[in-house]
Amino acid sequence: MAQVKTWSKDEVEDLILKVLSSTNGGRFSGPYLPPGSLNHLVKQYEEDGLAEIFSPVFSDLQQSVMRVSPLGPFQGPLKALVLLASFPPLAKVLVNHSSWHPQGQFVNARVLEVSSLLGPFFHISVIPDNPLFGSSDPIVGLQCFSDPENRSREDINSSSAIIRTVMHQLYTGLHELLLNILRVPETREPVLQYLADLVQKNVKGKAAQRNPFIRGSNGALVCLSAVMLRLCEPDALDESFFKKDEIDVGYMLRNFGPCSTCGLIKAETGQANYSLSCEFFVLTARVLNVGLLKALSDFSTLLRDVTIVKAALKFYRFMVVWLVSLVGDFNMPLPTSFPIEFASVQEHFIGDLLEMLLLASRIPGALDGFVLDKFMSFIVMFLESPLHVAHPYLREKVVEVLNSWIPSKMSYGVCSCQSKFLSCSMAALFEGHQMALRYLAPNLLKVYIDSEFTGSDIQFCKKFNIRRNALELLEYLRQVPSYHSSWKQYDELMRDRVFPSLEQSSQSFDICLARSKEAQTVLTFAPSPQEPLHVDMRWPRNGRYNRIIEPGLILLKGWLTIEHQVEIVRMCQQLGLGPGGFYQPQFNEQNKLHLRMMCLGMQWQPSVRSYQTRRTAFDNALAPPIPGFLLRAVDKSLRVAQALGDRGKSRTELIAQGSTLPHMVPDICVINFYEFSGKLGMHQDKDESQTSLRKGLPVVSFSIGDSGEFIYGRYNDPFTARKLVLDSGDVLIFGGPSRMLFHAVPKIINNTAPDALLGETNLRPGRLNLTFRQY
Ligand SMILES: O=C(O)CCC(=O)C(=O)O
Numbered sequence: 001m002a003q004v005k006t007w008s009k010d011e012v013e014d015l016i017l018k019v020l021s022s023t024n025g026g027r028f029s030g031p032y033l034p035p036g037s038l039n040h041l042v043k044q045y046e047e048d049g050l051a052e053i054f055s056p057v058f059s060d061l062q063q064s065v066m067r068v069s070p071l072g073p074f075q076g077p078l079k080a081l082v083l084l085a086s087f088p089p090l091a092k093v094l095v096n097h098s099s100w101h102p103q104g105q106f107v108n109a110r111v112l113e114v115s116s117l118l119g120p121f122f123h124i125s126v127i128p129d130n131p132l133f134g135s136s137d138p139i140v141g142l143q144c145f146s147d148p149e150n151r152s153r154e155d156i157n158s159s160s161a162i163i164r165t166v167m168h169q170l171y172t173g174l175h176e177l178l179l180n181i182l183r184v185p186e187t188r189e190p191v192l193q194y195l196a197d198l199v200q201k202n203v204k205g206k207a208a209q210r211n212p213f214i215r216g217s218n219g220a221l222v223c224l225s226a227v228m229l230r231l232c233e234p235d236a237l238d239e240s241f242f243k244k245d246e247i248d249v250g251y252m253l254r255n256f257g258p259c260s261t262c263g264l265i266k267a268e269t270g271q272a273n274y275s276l277s278c279e280f281f282v283l284t285a286r287v288l289n290v291g292l293l294k295a296l297s298d299f300s301t302l303l304r305d306v307t308i309v310k311a312a313l314k315f316y317r318f319m320v321v322w323l324v325s326l327v328g329d330f331n332m333p334l335p336t337s338f339p340i341e342f343a344s345v346q347e348h349f350i351g352d353l354l355e356m357l358l359l360a361s362r363i364p365g366a367l368d369g370f371v372l373d374k375f376m377s378f379i380v381m382f383l384e385s386p387l388h389v390a391h392p393y394l395r396e397k398v399v400e401v402l403n404s405w406i407p408s409k410m411s412y413g414v415c416s417c418q419s420k421f422l423s424c425s426m427a428a429l430f431e432g433h434q435m436a437l438r439y440l441a442p443n444l445l446k447v448y449i450d451s452e453f454t455g456s457d458i459q460f461c462k463k464f465n466i467r468r469n470a471l472e473l474l475e476y477l478r479q480v481p482s483y484h485s486s487w488k489q490y491d492e493l494m495r496d497r498v499f500p501s502l503e504q505s506s507q508s509f510d511i512c513l514a515r516s517k518e519a520q521t522v523l524t525f526a527p528s529p530q531e532p533l534h535v536d537m538r539w540p541r542n543g544r545y546n547r548i549i550e551p552g553l554i555l556l557k558g559w560l561t562i563e564h565q566v567e568i569v570r571m572c573q574q575l576g577l578g579p580g581g582f583y584q585p586q587f588n589e590q591n592k593l594h595l596r597m598m599c600l601g602m603q604w605q606p607s608v609r610s611y612q613t614r615r616t617a618f619d620n621a622l623a624p625p626i627p628g629f630l631l632r633a634v635d636k637s638l639r640v641a642q643a644l645g646d647r648g649k650s651r652t653e654l655i656a657q658g659s660t661l662p663h664m665v666p667d668i669c670v671i672n673f674y675e676f677s678g679k680l681g682m683h684q685d686k687d688e689s690q691t692s693l694r695k696g697l698p699v700v701s702f703s704i705g706d707s708g709e710f711i712y713g714r715y716n717d718p719f720t721a722r723k724l725v726l727d728s729g730d731v732l733i734f735g736g737p738s739r740m741l742f743h744a745v746p747k748i749i750n751n752t753a754p755d756a757l758l759g760e761t762n763l764r765p766g767r768l769n770l771t772f773r774q775y
């Protein structure tokens with residue numbers, strides 16, 4: 001073994017001094033550091049003594065940047081640290097230093113930031129810390145941007161450029177330092193533990209978010225965000241520890257899923273399936289949430305740092321690709337069931353990425369040259385499905401983001417050619433995106449219409465915003481030639497469905513899109529209405545069937561002929577436009593039924609759950625009488641159902657027990673019109689007279705137009721209920737033992753109405769249902 005040189009105390013001190021001054025940012029040229037000398041020193045004391053020599057050095061470096069501003073002397077200490085940590089034995093000393101990761105009951109985020117070795121480096125920031133903590137250095141914002149009126153634009157721009165440059169030197173230095181330590185397997189874990197703790201302590205609890213004595217500084221969280229984003233940079237192939245395909249969904253579930261302890265980050269020491277990429281991914285998502293996003297909205301003027309915003313967008317773009325891969329990639333339509341993995345990560349992640357997109361669209365230059373295709377696909381896909389993105393807040397945000405991309409809105413007032421360029425790229429995004437061309441307009445309409453029917457009136461402002469944003473978008477798309485084909489089919493809907501609904505229900509509601517001739521003379525209520533004489537009461541055609549579903553519950557499939565259906569639609573259209581016609585009833589103070597309703601014979605009033613002669617809660621209108629042709633149709637269908645229900649019963653049995661379905665003569669008809677988003681919750685029909693209910697007098701229901709899902713069961717429980725699809729022409733009868741069934745209409749199935757019916761009547765998309773009862 002070669003003889004090694006022993007270092008005297010003075011020689012060691014001299015070398016360290018040389019290290020420190022040679023890394024001092026080039027501000028003064030320090031003494032020459034002989035090549036290989038540091039390496040030599042490390043080698044010699046690797047087994048013993050290295051910690052004694054270097055621990056105080058690390059402490060000094062930490063101390064030297066306490067309360068230093070970005071314009072202060074932090075570069076030298078940072079460079080020294082980077083250099084020292086590039087020697088694995090010194091990296092080991094660093095992570096074993098008593099200040100590397102202070103732990104204990106009282107170490108909150110603030111304490112950790114102040115007392116850990118790297119904390120003061122992360123703390124260096126342009127963002128002023130809470131004034132409670134004072135600052136020995138002048139606040140950079142004031143120093144560089146004071147007296148803006150009297151300074152030239154160039155002057156201010158060059159101040160910003162200097163600040164951006166020094167901040168990037170800080171991020172680069174810290175990134176390099178961490179990479180140096182992460183490269184060595186034995187020192188990797190303490191880095192992760194430290195970073196995870198730093199993030200977790202800032203995430204933990206609402207109190208920590210508000211209390212400046214507990215929470216870390218905004219600046220440190222932004223710096224940490226920047227450094228984490230660099231660590232997640234998938235392009236830096238050689239150096240990268242972050243591998244896209246290593247994002248383990250199981251890990252997500254543990255950290256974000258229903259069983260996780262409120263989504264805290266756990267650096268999973270020593271686990272077999274340990275993945276650095278997962279740790280980075282989760283840590284970055286979290287620190288962006290508490291750090292960058294918050295700071296961007298609070299201190300946007302100080303933070304006009306496009307690079308960090310772009311890096312965050314890149315990270316979120318990766319997140320979008322990852323999220324979409326959980327639901328079968330960028331394909332439409334989305335699967336109707338979605339994996340638990342997706343369910344457990346979605347809202348926090350999606351909320352953040354939308355917020356980032358919104359913030360970025362307000363920061364000059366942040367979206368320049370950034371390819372938004374994947375975000376657009378994501379948005380179009382998830383607008384489609386309230387199942388996947390259910391939270392109304394998120395749907396509102398999605399529309400807000402899209403709205404901010406409308407090309408004409410892209411003017412920052414900074415530089416007109418820049419905004420023109422961005423408008424062009426936004427226009428190209430809308431005009432050339434295949435998925436958007438096909439689905440965006442319909443999906444926006446769907447959101448628009450849904451927003452009308454969801455939530456209570458208290459959320460008026462929110463509803464207003466989402467509808468205004470959606471309408472603006474629809475108006476923009478309307479002018480874009482490439483959307484014309486998708487638009488044509490929605491043109492009528494737009495005119496007939498969206499705009500009238502803005503004016504709300506005091507106006508009459510036409511169940512047919514373009515009025516047929518017959519409807520132009522609006523029927524006025526007369527005591528004995530003119531009956532259509534030409535009703536053809538032919539019996540069902542071949543291929544239709546009648547079925548006992550349960551005792552007392554009978555389905556006459558396709559029993560109403562198209563001619564019947566046409567007559568009924570015309571009758572409902574005419575009556576619906578007249579006095580006592582369709583309206584959208586309230587069922588309590590805040591909420592309306594998700595359908596249009598009108599009643600014949602007697603008025604059923606959902607808010608009081610009873611029958612009255614006038615609809616006092618709305619316009620005091622009387623109910624028109626039930627036309628005779630409908631009474632006859634009910635009578636015939638009921639007899640068919642009774643015969644079917646009693647098949648197999650002997651005469652004596654029939655005389656003794658009566659029919660399973662007693663006969664009735666309706667004096668009430670409730671007519672519902674469900675638009676595509678219409679529905680009716682689980683209920684029993686039990687507001688008829690006690691005698692009627694006791695005898696089990698049946699309810700006879702006619703369905704016309706688009707098919708609807710009808711669920712029914714013995715309990716008020718949609719999950720145990722059974723399902724039928726009621727198509728146009730179906731008659732469903734429930735009486736006798738089935739009279740008190742709970743039932744609901746959870747869904748209307750788009751585009752299922754018979755063409756012949758639509759051709760004759762121009763019935764709107766949606767479903768018409770008539771239920772006949774005897775009070
Ligand atoms: O639309 C349907 O099929 C059911 C309507 C209903 O249950 C009702 O109006 O009470």
Ligand SMILES: [Fe+2]
Binds near residue numbers: 683685
């Ligand atoms: Fe009902």
